[in-house]
Amino acid sequence: MADLTASTFVDRLRAAPRGAGGPVPSADEGEPRLGLAMGTIFNLAKEYLDLPLGEIEVLLDTPVYEARVGALSIMDKKARRRRTGAEERRGLYELYLRRMDRIDDWGLVDLGAQYVVGGYLQDKPRDVLYRLARSSNLWERRTAIWATMFFVRQGDTDDMYAIAELLVDDPEHFVQTVVGGMLRTAGDHDGDLLRAFLDRHAATMPRTALRYSIEHLDRPERDHYLSLAKGGGSQPRSSGSSRLP
Incomplete structure (x- = not known):
């Protein structure tokens, strides 16, 4: 994909068809939501596995719940991917811990904690x-x-x-x-x-x-x-x- 940025990810979220089930509940009930099915977000995340860490953090800061879901899904998939290098794994782990102010509901924790945190600590x-x-x-x-x-x-x-x-x-x-x-x-x-x-x-x-x-x-x-x-x-x-x- 030519333009791997947080902005294009959010644009594609906004253009995606709405899911009947809606998103996972967020701790912040006032946060804007697009009403997307989780599968839609996860599938889009697969296309953004080369998104730089800085852009993932921008996604975490985006005031749309599904953008945060996307950020954690990308982090999880990067952490699972065999070709992800040691430095990038460390960066994902550090980003998760540094930005726990934006990882504030059960769905977001469960997306990232096992592989981004636990996987990194396997031999540490x-x-x-x-x-x-x-x-x-x-x-x-x-x-x-x-x-x-x-x-x-x-x-x-x-x-x-x-x-x-x-x-x-x-x-x-x-x-x-x-x-x-x-x-x-x-x-x-x-x-x-x-x-x-x-x-x-x-x-x-x-x-x-x-x-x-x-x-x-x-x-x-x-x-x-x-x-x-x-x-x-x-x-x-x-x-x-x-x-x-």
């Missing part, structure tokens, strides 16, 4: 995740636990469990869902570690996180851990969905 110290887990900003805490998905999918669950220990009593629904979802995924790799965690925390952890975490256990075990629970910060979710809002 992971202290930053513990700092984020202790943040007063709920999206930074969600980033900390969601980034560990990259490690967990490779069977490395140590950091996930350590961060889950820090966040197990988190009062925010959007953190509880990821804590529970990550515990569930880690349990698929080693059920005994999950049971040990639940033995320590099931009686007191928020019920939302608990219900997510036990979803893949057998019914008698699910009933056992639910019987230990004394309630939590959020209402239980529908048992039929495994989406992580």
Whole structure:
């Protein structure tokens, strides 16, 4: 593509057909929205994988929600791409952390944290995740636990469990869902570690996180851990969905 700029990306967003479902909800309800389907934005992002980091930051600053979705989608796809070099991966990681003021809802965090943050930290110290887990900003805490998905999918669950220990009593629904979802995924790799965690925390952890975490256990075990629970910060979710809002 001849003109890889944030401006042309936004122009193409504005010209795209509107989706019936509309965009993922944003934390900032006053932000302008174009009403595009997420697939439309993701497909456009594929055409902009060579967009420079500076232009991605311009997209993040654009006062249109779908532009921010596009920025995170481009970052995610760049981070997944094998030919992306070490310096560019570092730049993506640093951009994500520097501009978390613009990564302020669950959909944006989930687009970028796993590969942009977790993927970069695969062979590096992971202290930053513990700092984020202790943040007063709920999206930074969600980033900390969601980034560990990259490690967990490779069977490395140590950091996930350590961060889950820090966040197990988190009062925010959007953190509880990821804590529970990550515990569930880690349990698929080693059920005994999950049971040990639940033995320590099931009686007191928020019920939302608990219900997510036990979803893949057998019914008698699910009933056992639910019987230990004394309630939590959020209402239980529908048992039929495994989406992580």
